[in-house]
Amino acid sequence: MDKSEKKTTTRRDFLFTTSYTVGAVGLGAVIWPLIDQMNPDKAQKALATTEVDISQIEPGKSITVLWRGKPVFLKRRTQEEILEARSVSLTDLPHPEKDEERVKSGKDEWLVMLGVCTHLGCVPLSNKGDYKGWFCPCHGSHYDLSGRIRKGPAPKNMEIPKYEFVDANTIKIG
Amino acid sequence: MKKFKLFFCILLSLTIFNTLKSAEQIDPIKVDWSFKGLLGKFDRASLQRGYQVYNEVCASCHSMQYLSYRNLGEPGGPEFSEEEVKAIAAGFEVTDGPDAQGEMFTRSGRPSDKFVSPYPNVNAAAAANGGAYPPDMSVLVKARKGGANYIYSVLVGYEDPPPGVTLDEGVYYNKYMTGNKIKMPNNLSDGLVEYADGTEATVDQMAKDVTTFLSWAAEPELESRHKTGLKVMLYLILLSILVFLSMKKIWSRVNSEE
Amino acid sequence: MSEKEYVPKSKAGKWFNDRLPLLSLASHLTDYPTPKNLNYWWTFGGILTFCLLTQIITGIVLAMHYVAHADLAFASVEHIMRDVNYGWLIRYIHSNGASMFFLAVYIHIFRSLFYGSYKSPREIIWIIGLMIYLLMMAAAFMGYVLPWGQMSFWGATVITNLFSAIPLVGDSITTWLWGAYSVDNPTLTRFFSLHYLIPFLILGLVVLHIWALHIPGNNNPVGIDIKKPSKDTVPFHPYITIKDAFALLLFSIIFAGFVFFAPNVLGHSDNYIQANPMVTPAHIVPEWYLLPFYAILRSVPDKLGGVILMFGAIFILFVLPWLDTSKVRSSVYRPIYRQFFWILIVDVLVLGYVGAMPAEGIYLVLARVGTVYYFLHFIVILPVVGYFEKTEPVPLSISEPVLSGSADYSMAKKDNEKI
Numbered sequence: 001m002d003k004s005e006k007k008t009t010t011r012r013d014f015l016f017t018t019s020y021t022v023g024a025v026g027l028g029a030v031i032w033p034l035i036d037q038m039n040p041d042k043a044q045k046a047l048a049t050t051e052v053d054i055s056q057i058e059p060g061k062s063i064t065v066l067w068r069g070k071p072v073f074l075k076r077r078t079q080e081e082i083l084e085a086r087s088v089s090l091t092d093l094p095h096p097e098k099d100e101e102r103v104k105s106g107k108d109e110w111l112v113m114l115g116v117c118t119h120l121g122c123v124p125l126s127n128k129g130d131y132k133g134w135f136c137p138c139h140g141s142h143y144d145l146s147g148r149i150r151k152g153p154a155p156k157n158m159e160i161p162k163y164e165f166v167d168a169n170t171i172k173i174g
Numbered sequence: 175m176k177k178f179k180l181f182f183c184i185l186l187s188l189t190i191f192n193t194l195k196s197a198e199q200i201d202p203i204k205v206d207w208s209f210k211g212l213l214g215k216f217d218r219a220s221l222q223r224g225y226q227v228y229n230e231v232c233a234s235c236h237s238m239q240y241l242s243y244r245n246l247g248e249p250g251g252p253e254f255s256e257e258e259v260k261a262i263a264a265g266f267e268v269t270d271g272p273d274a275q276g277e278m279f280t281r282s283g284r285p286s287d288k289f290v291s292p293y294p295n296v297n298a299a300a301a302a303n304g305g306a307y308p309p310d311m312s313v314l315v316k317a318r319k320g321g322a323n324y325i326y327s328v329l330v331g332y333e334d335p336p337p338g339v340t341l342d343e344g345v346y347y348n349k350y351m352t353g354n355k356i357k358m359p360n361n362l363s364d365g366l367v368e369y370a371d372g373t374e375a376t377v378d379q380m381a382k383d384v385t386t387f388l389s390w391a392a393e394p395e396l397e398s399r400h401k402t403g404l405k406v407m408l409y410l411i412l413l414s415i416l417v418f419l420s421m422k423k424i425w426s427r428v429n430s431e432e
Numbered sequence: 433m434s435e436k437e438y439v440p441k442s443k444a445g446k447w448f449n450d451r452l453p454l455l456s457l458a459s460h461l462t463d464y465p466t467p468k469n470l471n472y473w474w475t476f477g478g479i480l481t482f483c484l485l486t487q488i489i490t491g492i493v494l495a496m497h498y499v500a501h502a503d504l505a506f507a508s509v510e511h512i513m514r515d516v517n518y519g520w521l522i523r524y525i526h527s528n529g530a531s532m533f534f535l536a537v538y539i540h541i542f543r544s545l546f547y548g549s550y551k552s553p554r555e556i557i558w559i560i561g562l563m564i565y566l567l568m569m570a571a572a573f574m575g576y577v578l579p580w581g582q583m584s585f586w587g588a589t590v591i592t593n594l595f596s597a598i599p600l601v602g603d604s605i606t607t608w609l610w611g612a613y614s615v616d617n618p619t620l621t622r623f624f625s626l627h628y629l630i631p632f633l634i635l636g637l638v639v640l641h642i643w644a645l646h647i648p649g650n651n652n653p654v655g656i657d658i659k660k661p662s663k664d665t666v667p668f669h670p671y672i673t674i675k676d677a678f679a680l681l682l683f684s685i686i687f688a689g690f691v692f693f694a695p696n697v698l699g700h701s702d703n704y705i706q707a708n709p710m711v712t713p714a715h716i717v718p719e720w721y722l723l724p725f726y727a728i729l730r731s732v733p734d735k736l737g738g739v740i741l742m743f744g745a746i747f748i749l750f751v752l753p754w755l756d757t758s759k760v761r762s763s764v765y766r767p768i769y770r771q772f773f774w775i776l777i778v779d780v781l782v783l784g785y786v787g788a789m790p791a792e793g794i795y796l797v798l799a800r801v802g803t804v805y806y807f808l809h810f811i812v813i814l815p816v817v818g819y820f821e822k823t824e825p826v827p828l829s830i831s832e833p834v835l836s837g838s839a840d841y842s843m844a845k846k847d848n849e850k851i
Contacts, residue, residue, distance in 0.1 A: 016420055019413070019420045022412065022416055026409055026413060043242070046244045049284075
């Protein structure tokens with residue numbers, strides 16, 4: 001094998017490598033739209049915020065509304081319930097969070113959270129369980145009056161969605 | 175030889191077809207739209223003006239049920255700012271519900287709402303317009319053979335009927351309309367709307383603006399389609415050259431060796 | 433052409449291959465001896481495979497977003513075009529892909545006609561190919577109904593009404609196809625189901641098509657059998673794969689041109705109007721790839737006659753291998769038949785054109801002449817020409833053509849063993 005032949009071989013290899021690489025890049029670019037089409041579409045992303053009228057909710061009662069296909073619990077807590085939720089020591093909590101961090105200051109009676117168990121996504125039952133809050137029937141997770149996990153397999157407290165008080169009687173979720 | 179024959183066949187067929195083609199309808203006016211061509215883009219200002227014309231003139235009869243107010247702020251469209259889109263949406267009353275009592279209620283619109291239709295259903299729209307349903311304009315430009323040129327031509331194509339043509343009550347003569355008879359009156363007149371950007375609202379200007387708007391409404395993906403298309407083309411040409419050279423190399427093993 | 437027994441080098445490979453000889457199959461496919469004189473008309477098999485896979489993949493994606501309901505179908509297509517991420521791209525690839533698929537299949541079929549690839553010993557390949565073509569037409573027709581536009585609805589109405597031409601049971605069959613008393617929601621949902629099914633049937637037939645091809649091996653532009661595999665053939669990979677890849681890329685450029693810059697020119701604007709059972713569009717035309725058959729249908733003044741002739745135009749192709757009496761495969765060596773081949777192409781193009789025109793006046797005359805000629809070609813010209821034609825001398829082998837001047841088949845000397 002003389003020198004010139006060697007040279008052709010490397011040039012050929014370079015050509016093939018480049019072709020393969022460019023081809024592979026194209027294939028990757030083709031695959032992305034096929035994956036991305038399964039992500040939430042523009043209509044889903046723009047999905048409306050939900051406004052909830054809370055004027056009819058008596059202290060101690062709660063309602064459930066649908067937001068982004070998930071239930072949201074709105075509970076108007078009594079003073080005793082708030083005190084009880086705040087009396088718990090953080091060290092007793094698997095996922096330590098103060099009750100104050102989970103409500104809007106000045107609106108301490110309103111607990112607004114996603115009614116979805118952080119274990120595997122079931123909807124917990126209200127006024128059930130060992131901590132007077134919620135109890136998930138699927139795998140036995142107990143939540144307290146602040147929606148915090150106390151006992152059972154769920155790893156985290158129930159999630160607080162983005163929300164705001166539009167006026168005294170209306171909450172806007174999202 | 176073979177290629178010549180193939181070419182000849184195609185040529186012959188095309189000649190036959192062209193001689194057979196009859197001209198029964200006048201062709202629509204050809205407008206040099208900014209969105210035509212391989213790299214065409216919409217004129218933002220024209221889209222925004224076009225929305226104004228649609229909203230103030232067309233929307234009283236024509237629905238655009240597949241569009242949402244949020245579309246007005248999306249890239250490639252009129253690109254109103256987020257606040258403007260919210261304000262536009264809030265200007266409409268949307269029926270929502272049922273609420274907890276089971277009642278339907280109205281509220282002000284949000285960007286995620288679909289364009290509010292002027293009539294509750296097709297029958298109501300037809301009944302209110304002398305039996306002719308004003309077509310939904312979401313994909314109107316794609317649904318007419320001449321596309322944007324045709325829509326524009328119809329908008330500026332009103333004239334007095336030629337002698338011998340009698341028109342029924344509520345029917346108008348239009349040069350470019352298929353069949354020349356149209357149930358939509360000529361709604362455009364100079365100065366009918368007041369453009370925020372100070373453009374003079376001539377009939378021609380309004381027709382062009384609203385046609386641009388309708389073209390975007392029918393093909394909101396047009397700009398990203400053109401942009402992606404250019405990249406894809408360049409890529410395919412590059413890869414074709416690489417593969418062609420590779421092919422020559424590989425086949426040289428068979429062809430060149432003595 | 434007998435193949436050497438393939439034995440995987442690794443122990444694990446051998447273990448697996450003894451149980452399921454996939455590696456042997458892969459080895460067969462890469463080493464498959466292919467005539468080295470194949471021209472670019474032979475790349476359309478690979479292109480068609482690409483088209484089928486593209487349609488299946490984009491179709492599965494579209495089915496994730498499409499709603500098969502008369503009230504929602506049109507809106508769901510608009511939803512795909514406007515809201516789904518890259519939805520417009522995927523839908524335009526799918527809708528233009530159907531046209532590209534037919535463009536490629538027509539070239540593939542006419543290549544076979546020109547080079548006599550349907551002749552012995554390749555009749556089964558040809559017949560399976562025609563079955564694929566029939567299924568393609570069914571899939572394309574039902575797919576066109578799904579967006580539920582005006583052309584969808586009225587195309588479905590016209591085509592399903594063809595079956596009402598059948599004596600005695602015609603009306604019952606049509607009603608049965610509809611699942612209603614007109615084209616309606618039940619029709620749409622069953623068309624959707626079948627539209628999803630048929631591509632996989634096609635895929636199965638494609639496997640059989642290729643299997644049947646690999647028994648006698650490829651035909652080639654000279655049309656003679658392979659004499660010395662070592663001189664006349666090259667291994668499929670890399671020689672044919674790279675050539676197919678290049679042709680596929682050129683094809684993709686045309687494909688992309690339609691998708692990105694003219695996505696609706698091959699469609700009909702009326703299909704962007706939602707289906708309305710009360711109003712028929714002024715001109716009902718099928719998609720371009722079905723126009724020649726539509727012209728044949730309309731050329732006959734009798735309902736049943738038209739339907740029979742239209743289906744006959746396709747089914748006559750099934751007996752083509754036995755209508756052709758010539759011993760020579762390739763038209764390169766058939767001076768008379770070659771002329772008729774080109775006339776047939778013009779005839780089909782004319783039929784396609786008049787299929788898009790109103791069925792009246794000169795168009796009707798042309799359609800009738802074209803139809804008569806179409807059948808004349810297969811029933812009379814093909815057998816008679818083959819019988820009387822004096823063919824030109826055929827080369828002794830692929831690597832040594834006797835005729836000079838056919839530069840396409842350059843003399844290559846190197847053995848594929850040496851490569």
